[in-house]
Amino acid sequence: MKKTILIVEDDQSLRILYEKEFSEAGYNILQASSGQEAIDLLSNRPDLIIMDIKMPGMNGMETMGKILSINKSIPIIINSAYSVYKDNFMTWPAKAYVVKSSDLSELKEEVKICLEKN
């Protein structure tokens, strides 16, 4: 069965890119442009969440905290332009931390590993 990935990213271009790439890789894609939208989409039961950190309103770390308190088993991969948040304990519950790059192979690899574990 096709797995569903929820992409939480405020940048529209990136959302389109990720949607294209991950669809082609064989996943169903859900998109959220903010933390709140992401929480609202939880009812669609995504298998994995790719979470950006810097977003207007609730940032990615807060959002992750809230989501995990609702459903602690959902794997979340942080995908941020910043590497500095790796030091922040709020990001540690994430299954992986991938710094944004135009080369999506690392992110794709982490997604594969996470989904295989589950």
Next chain:
Amino acid sequence: MEKSDFEIFNSIAHRSNDAIVCLDENDRVIYWDKSAEIIFSIEESEIMGQNFYSIFSPSSKFSRRLKWEDNLLEKWFIKSFEAEGEKEAGDKFAVEFTTMIIKDSDENVLGKTAVIRDITHKKSIEREYEKTISGLSKLHEIGQHLHQAKSRVDLIKVIMFAVTSGKGLRFNRAFILSENKKTKRLEGIVGVGPSDYEDAGRIWNEISETGDDVEILMNQSLKTIRERNIAVNKTVQKLSVSCTKEECILNKSLKDNKVYNIVDGKTDTDFDGSIIKKLETDNFTVIPIKSEISKNYVLIVDNKFSRQNISESDIELLEIFGSEVRLALNNQKLNEKLKSKIVELKKAYHTLSESQQRLLESERLATLGEVVADISHEIRNPLVSIGGFARSLLKSMPENCGDKKYVKIILQEAERLENILKNILDYSKIYKLHKKRIYISDPLQKSLNVFKQNLENKNINVSIEVEKPEKKISVDPAQIMQVFINILRNSIDAMPEGGELSIKLEVLKKYMIIEITDSGVGIDDEKLMNLFRPFYTTKTDGIGLGLSICLKIIENHKGFIKVESKPGKGTSFKIGLPL
């Protein structure tokens, strides 16, 4: 007068120290009491019936016994006046005359009465007092000069002037010695005064003509003063003495902080008499000038030529003078200290200013760094889009599509920008060291692995030499790996046709040395100088931050990095990390 009245009168007159003299209407002496005999040294029998004024006459028989200073005959008509004279033996005396004219009830002049009081003592006290007052006012003036003296030498000149000049305390000669704490000796500095009587006379004449001014002395150097007063300066050198000689009056004076007045070779304490020979006089005064924070001095003054006694008031003035000098000395020292403190403060202020500037600059840079970081992050998202889509497009474009190469270029440029971004972000980060104790060969091997493909493709021979047993060192593994990667990248780029890459690990003194040598194109001197400068690059696709990042990381580890290179021969990087 009735005889009984006379007897009463006589008995009263006898009891008084004042002389009572009575004259008849012809100014002949009709009464001459005992006190008059004493004051005038003239017996009753000699003067009775004589004209009283004869004692004032320079041609009378009394003139040898009494020499009067003023023309007294003119003064006689004043009711009371003072007169000074000199007796036969040379003793000076002063008297006060009070005269009364005696008239009868019909206003006929019966005669005159004079009461004469010996005021010699009073006069001398007055003189001393005047001297003190004038001395004090002179001292006040001198005090101004003392406090205005700009240097130690100037102060000494003022002291010399003050005690010897007519405008000062008027001593014949003055000598000043200073205490040298190192050699523990009192050493003569300078002396001022005539060398003999002739010289004294000449100087006094000179001064009375030209007047003496403090400026004259102030404008002369010590050398000139010494040359003009050769004899006294020889003496002052002779006076130099070791501070351990307790019996020397100079040392005593300093130790007791007391002015010693030596009269006829004696003072109120025993002392070594050799100083009398050196000074060639047995009447002199020693004044100590003790300063808590500056040097100690000893001043000697004498009246060798004028032979004037140094009186009590002189001593008092000298004591006052001494304390003025002490004050001036202390003030000067404090001034000096203040000046040097001000210089220090100015320096400190400058350093502080500079530090402040640097801090502001670094804060600015920090903010700049933050700004750069923020901008870089803002740029990243769009870059990821551009590069990501280019990649995506490339995948779906068939090989023979003409536009494929253009899309490749889009991707290349995007990647290049990403690389630049990464370098900028790495550079502007504040490096937090996450140190671990590891074998340095570990990150070294890992970084070599990153370039494994390149090394093989470019025909580069790698040799590693590790000094056994290998020691662990405390480093941040990720950052050190970054250093190795940057250096290896450069080495590989320097050998486009292949070559030798040798790596050596050894311990030297307290450092772990990692030496990476290539046989590449080498670096010329100009590039070598600028090698670690940020944004300095000779490559077309670089931003020039790689090596400056290396330097930063190594500096954070408190290590060092050295480069040696010869164009055409190769380059060697030596990294030292503390054990």
